[in-house]
Amino acid sequence: MWMEAIIMEYAILIYRDESETDVDWAQREADYDAYFKQAAEAGILQNGPRLGSSETATTVRVRGGESLITDGPFIEAREQLAGIFLLNCKDLDVALDWAARCPGASHGVVEVRSVWPA
Amino acid sequence: VAGLTAHEALAAVFRAEHGRVLARLIGLLGDFDLAEEALADAYVAAARRWPEGGVPEYPASWLLTTARWRAIDRIRCARTHTAHLPALATEMRPSTDDDCPDDVALAAVGDDRLQLFFTCCHPALGRPVQVALTLRCLAGLSTAEVARLFLTSEATVSRRIVRAKRKIRETGIPFRVPNRDQLPGRLSAVLAVLYLMFTEGYVATRGPRLVRDELCEESIRLARALHELMPAEPEVTALLALLLLTDARRAARRTDAGELVPLAEQDRSRYDHRTITEGRYLLSRAVQAAPPGPYALQAAIAAAHADAPTAADTDWPRIVGLYRTLRVVAPSPMVELCHAIAVAEADGPQAGIVLLDVIAAGETIAVSHLIHATRADLLRRLGRTGEAVAAYESAIAAVANNAERDYLARRRDQLIDRDT
Numbered sequence: 001m002w003m004e005a006i007i008m009e010y011a012i013l014i015y016r017d018e019s020e021t022d023v024d025w026a027q028r029e030a031d032y033d034a035y036f037k038q039a040a041e042a043g044i045l046q047n048g049p050r051l052g053s054s055e056t057a058t059t060v061r062v063r064g065g066e067s068l069i070t071d072g073p074f075i076e077a078r079e080q081l082a083g084i085f086l087l088n089c090k091d092l093d094v095a096l097d098w099a100a101r102c103p104g105a106s107h108g109v110v111e112v113r114s115v116w117p118a
Numbered sequence: 119v120a121g122l123t124a125h126e127a128l129a130a131v132f133r134a135e136h137g138r139v140l141a142r143l144i145g146l147l148g149d150f151d152l153a154e155e156a157l158a159d160a161y162v163a164a165a166r167r168w169p170e171g172g173v174p175e176y177p178a179s180w181l182l183t184t185a186r187w188r189a190i191d192r193i194r195c196a197r198t199h200t201a202h203l204p205a206l207a208t209e210m211r212p213s214t215d216d217d218c219p220d221d222v223a224l225a226a227v228g229d230d231r232l233q234l235f236f237t238c239c240h241p242a243l244g245r246p247v248q249v250a251l252t253l254r255c256l257a258g259l260s261t262a263e264v265a266r267l268f269l270t271s272e273a274t275v276s277r278r279i280v281r282a283k284r285k286i287r288e289t290g291i292p293f294r295v296p297n298r299d300q301l302p303g304r305l306s307a308v309l310a311v312l313y314l315m316f317t318e319g320y321v322a323t324r325g326p327r328l329v330r331d332e333l334c335e336e337s338i339r340l341a342r343a344l345h346e347l348m349p350a351e352p353e354v355t356a357l358l359a360l361l362l363l364t365d366a367r368r369a370a371r372r373t374d375a376g377e378l379v380p381l382a383e384q385d386r387s388r389y390d391h392r393t394i395t396e397g398r399y400l401l402s403r404a405v406q407a408a409p410p411g412p413y414a415l416q417a418a419i420a421a422a423h424a425d426a427p428t429a430a431d432t433d434w435p436r437i438v439g440l441y442r443t444l445r446v447v448a449p450s451p452m453v454e455l456c457h458a459i460a461v462a463e464a465d466g467p468q469a470g471i472v473l474l475d476v477i478a479a480g481e482t483i484a485v486s487h488l489i490h491a492t493r494a495d496l497l498r499r500l501g502r503t504g505e506a507v508a509a510y511e512s513a514i515a516a517v518a519n520n521a522e523r524d525y526l527a528r529r530r531d532q533l534i535d536r537d538t
Contacts, residue, residue, distance in 0.1 A: 006289040091148075091292035092242055114289040 009046075009115040010087050010095040014104035015079040018053055023107075031103040039087065039098065048085035079109055086115065124168035127177060128161065133332075135178040137256040141234040143185055145293040150255065150283040156189035157181065163188075178333055202527045231256065231336075232308070233295045233342050239307035240291050247282045248307040249314065250275055255372050257315045257333075266518075269485060301348070308344065309357050309413065312337050316361050320368070321519065324504035334365055345400075356404035356414035362397035363420035366390040377524040382429040412448035415440050419456075434464035451477065461491055467496035487528040491526055498533060507533055 039045035057073040073080055082104070089095040093114070099110045122130060143153035160181045172179040178204075234256050239248040250268065253259045254275070261279070265272040285291065296304065319333025341358040348354050370388035371379055379385075401417045404410070410418065419440045425434040441457035455476045462470025474493050494509035510530035517523045 010289075089290075091290040091294075093292050093294070095290075096242070112289075 002068060007088050010089055011113045011115050012085050012087060012099055012102060013081060013111040014083040014108060016082040016104060016108035017078050018080050028103060035103055037103060044088045046086035048083065050083045051081060054080040124173055127173040128164050128168060130179040132265060137231055137234060139178050139182050141256060142182055145188065147189055149287045152189055152192060156185040156192060159188035160185035203322050232340050235308045235311050236301055236304050237293055237295050239304040241303055242291050243282050243285065245307050247278050249310045251282045252311045253314055254279055257311060259318055263318050269317060305351065309353060312341050312355060320364065334368065337361060338365060352404045352407040353411045353413050355400050356411060356417050359397045359404060360399035360413050360417035360420055362393050363417055363424055366393040366397065366424060376521055377519045386427065389424060412444060415444045415447060434460055438464045451480065455488055455492065456486055462496055469497045470496050487513045490516060501532055
């Protein structure tokens, strides 16, 4: 159909529970590698950074010209932002489908956001 | 369409096809507002051209094609300011080589509105938003009507719908018929849509008529289609049972002149007993799978009313018990009110008034006329005539449906006549 050629950009945000134990990191690494390989082969992946744990986070606020710097992430929650990447998809259903296949959706939570067109 | 004037034909197409054409347009454009505006343009064009040029053979297709072109015009106007125009204009020109592409497109969606309801109830939207959007855009209810059904304000409903349309547009929620495996996740919203559509038909929010038969009939038709699609879902079976058991009383609810007849005074020989039998059978099947959900409980209440040979025979203690469960399973101001009415019948008017006072203390704007009317009736039975008349006045001031207002005025006047 005449408008379906338009491709939208979606940000996939992975949140994970940093307190989880007994993680088979080699297995998880392999899961992510396989997932990103699939997405790259589908031609939809724009790689994003893998983030350090929230212990490495420093929060900055500037109020009235004063810079206030605090240790730790902005939101204290069990699930913390662990990674971001971008996907090019035809519509939200396709993006949600890819999000569901992301290993992060199974061990944590994945959030899908639309990205403003440049 | 044959034999109608152009304007009658247009009105008929609007009633029968509006939701379908709009849904198809939304699917094509990915933008609710643009689709609505473009379709409105197409209606204007039809009103201008059909009287002279004749009604087209496929009016719905004509509207869809015209609306598509209008949408492109609108996009062009908007894009002129953004300099992307030349590329987009060629990309978006719809193909004109095939004879009737829009007819094929409509057939692909199917004329089953049910599919469209499932389409509109996308899980990326919150459930109340799914239901409000579907009622407003596909079931043909006004914002005011949707607000009353949600027991909330018109402003809240408009805000929800605006936000939903924005999310659909900005996040690219596709307006596409879902796969079969996606249906169960969307079921509860679709059930709510059908239930509320029927409710609006059964007691219209405002206007001259008490009952909008076409809404009742369409919601039952869709509930039947849904039951055929998912015969093993207990709440689907229960909803169809509820609608049938309630609808069976429709003829007895009004006089030939269209006046409202309260439950206690209804001529029960005018109930549709075949429909009651069918509703009962469906209900018995629905409750085999325990525990009963909100629709099964309401169907059981409707069945208790339908079963009583006279109003005096009504098993009120049983109905009170069912409402008590419903208050836990699906609490709402309306359920509280109905519970109070049932308690008043079972334990006397004073017990009912105590409960009404509790309800009136909460947030109940949308049911306020019913609270006043109920209080008036209970006060009347207690012989507190002056207070009863005042309560009727409050109810009359708050009600928006003419038949309900006339009924309340009659009750008030009877009280005044008897007293003087």
